[in-house]
Amino acid sequence: MNSIGIIANPASGKDIRRLVSHATVIDNNEKINIVERIILGAQQNGVKKVYMMPDPYNMGYRVEDKLKTSGELKCEIEVFDFYKEDTVEDTYKAVQMMNEKNVGCIVTLGGDGTNRAVAKDIKEIPLISISTGTNNVYPDMIEGTIAGIAAAVVASQQFDKAAYSNRDKIIEIETAGQLKDIALIDAVISRDIFVGSRAIWKVEDIEKIFVARSHPASIGFSAVVGGKTIITEADNFGAYVSIDKNAPKIKIPMAAGIVLPIGTSEPVILTFSEVYTFTTYCRGTIALDGEREIEFHQNQTFTFKLSRNGPWHVDVKKAIEVGQQNGFFKV
CATH class of the missing domain: 2.60.200.30 (Probable inorganic polyphosphate/atp-NAD kinase; domain 2)
Structure with missing residues (x-):
């Protein structure tokens, strides 16, 4: 079964640097909107199941409820059921469980710190990182729908990941x-x-x-x-x-x-x-x-x-190009 994992950090973009600089604030409501678009883009391209990290804002459950109510949800969403520490330990636990579930791709919403936490345990799963943090160098500004489509290409495991991703330093x-x-x-x-x-x-x-x-x-x-x-x-x-x-x-x-x-x-x-x-x-x-x-x-x-023991970092445009060149999107 094609599956992806989503780790949306509710604390990203809320550290003290927001008070001492002029950084943009991406609140949890906007993160929910991004997650919705990731799931919609992914499910329309073959993803059958989405695993999500639990969080104090219940983003996973809110997304599931909203998409079910609108009649748009076609895949299955599973929010992991474990005791939340409301710390980085939740990220570590979610990544470990996504490894156990053998997801085809992990998508993160966060900053450099969030992705560092994911990188510590991600092993061989390719990573798509969407920027919602403060001083971001590692993650990219990616529209959620496009990230979801790329995640579906990656999760299909039809293509060599070296064609669309690089092993990070x-x-x-x-x-x-x-x-x-x-x-x-x-x-x-x-x-x-x-x-x-x-x-x-x-x-x-x-x-x-x-x-x-x-x-x-x-x-x-x-x-x-x-x-x-x-x-x-x-x-x-x-x-x-x-x-x-x-x-x-x-x-x-x-x-x-x-x-x-x-x-x-x-x-x-x-x-x-x-x-x-x-x-x-x-x-x-x-x-x-x-x-x-x-x-x-x-x-x-x-x-x-x-x-070069870091994660396989997906180039979203390359992943979609690989899919296009190999007929992945043909109906």
């Missing part, structure tokens, strides 16, 4: 010989000593920035590196810089509507075969894809390295 952070966590886009060493509200935005507290990709047209910490060098998703390397208030400054888009002059060292390229070792000299935190996740104290050692 990730930054792997290890300590004491064990993998501690990952980042899809950037990992930032900060002198902030508490995880707190998680979102990180104060440049003056930053020690180093590691990136898997960088571009001056991004927003956030990857743009800091992007101000000096462009690293694409296809490049088999990343880079890191140190914040240096005495270095020549470059104007960087740090958040929506906020452009700051920031000085850094010259980027140092980090290839897949190289490891950067950092021994802490004070307390602080490591932020992953814009959110503080790891607290550390003095004299801890962490290693940072790049790999």
Whole structure:
């Protein structure tokens, strides 16, 4: 049975950066509208079942009720029944269950942080990511209907996923010989000593920035590196810089509507075969894809390295092109 999973994060786009910048707010009602269009696009192209993560706003049940009432629902929607933590643990649990259900594609509604959480457990399932977060580099602005159609092409499993998706790079952070966590886009060493509200935005507290990709047209910490060098998703390397208030400054888009002059060292390229070792000299935190996740104290050692152990990230246009070229949409 052709099936897809949908993870709509009700908390995406609601962190403290909304208060200190001019970012757009995509509320949960709009997320419901997007999910409706994903399902309608998918079911009309062969998807028979949709699995959804439960959430405090009951988005899955609201979508099901609305589409049943309108008579438009033709596929089956199953909202997973598990105890909700109302934290990222719900995302981890939903992805694990989608793996067990062997869904053909997972569609996320969220930002870099949401997709990072999904990437930690997604294994071989192709991922379509729709941007509803704050500082988004990883997910794309995609119309829900189009995302649903692409998800149907992917979930059909008629085509080699290498034809429409690429294996992403990730930054792997290890300590004491064990993998501690990952980042899809950037990992930032900060002198902030508490995880707190998680979102990180104060440049003056930053020690180093590691990136898997960088571009001056991004927003956030990857743009800091992007101000000096462009690293694409296809490049088999990343880079890191140190914040240096005495270095020549470059104007960087740090958040929506906020452009700051920031000085850094010259980027140092980090290839897949190289490891950067950092021994802490004070307390602080490591932020992953814009959110503080790891607290550390003095004299801890962490290693940072790049790999292609990330998810299969679907290029939505390519997926639909593959379908069109192979007669997938013929009636």
